[in-house]
Amino acid sequence: TANIAAAVSGGYPVTGGFARSVVNFDAGAETPAAGAFTAVGILFAALLLTPLLHFLPKATLAATIIVAVLSLVDFSILKRTWGYSKVDFTAVSATILLTLGLGVEAGVSAGVLISIFLHLYKTSRPHVAEVGLVPGTQHFRN
Known part of the structure; x- marks a missing residue:
């Protein structure tokens, strides 16, 4: 529904969640077509890999998301903030x-x-x- 509203109002299509956007950025995606390719990949993964992923512990799946999102965390801001204002x-x-x-x-x-x-x-x-x-x-x- 968000993409339909974007199409009607001249907005930019929504491509996915935060973690998926990080994966696209790390992969070098530069166009909205990356969202379509990601959707096709997720479709195939959901159809073919779900029986295999069912037995993975939740901690393993969480670690995969953490590794994808960790590149967005900037710990140097703590040092800069300490120097600027305690x-x-x-x-x-x-x-x-x-x-x-x-x-x-x-x-x-x-x-x-x-x-x-x-x-x-x-x-x-x-x-x-x-x-x-x-x-x-x-x-x-x-």
Whole structure:
């Protein structure tokens, strides 16, 4: 239905989920035709490989998805955030830990609330410059 709505409204067709998009990106896909080829591949896999995949443990299937999505995770942002702002680093770390500990919904919700609180706190206490004339000069200083 999403692709029909995109066709009627002039939008771009939807090609798949996040993990499948990562696989297409890693494979070098550059056109919407990659979605069609992926769909055909999934169709054949569903028809022919389902009896074999039935006995795979869920952990193995989860590991396959993790390997596909891991290329999108950028841990260097933690180092950059630490160097830029310790408070923002704390917010990012709290979001990551809460997501891992309590689940995605609780972690992301907490991250949004922490970010809103930090934004309100920082903007409610702006830097105030009290400018005055330096005695004996024509210069103004804070």
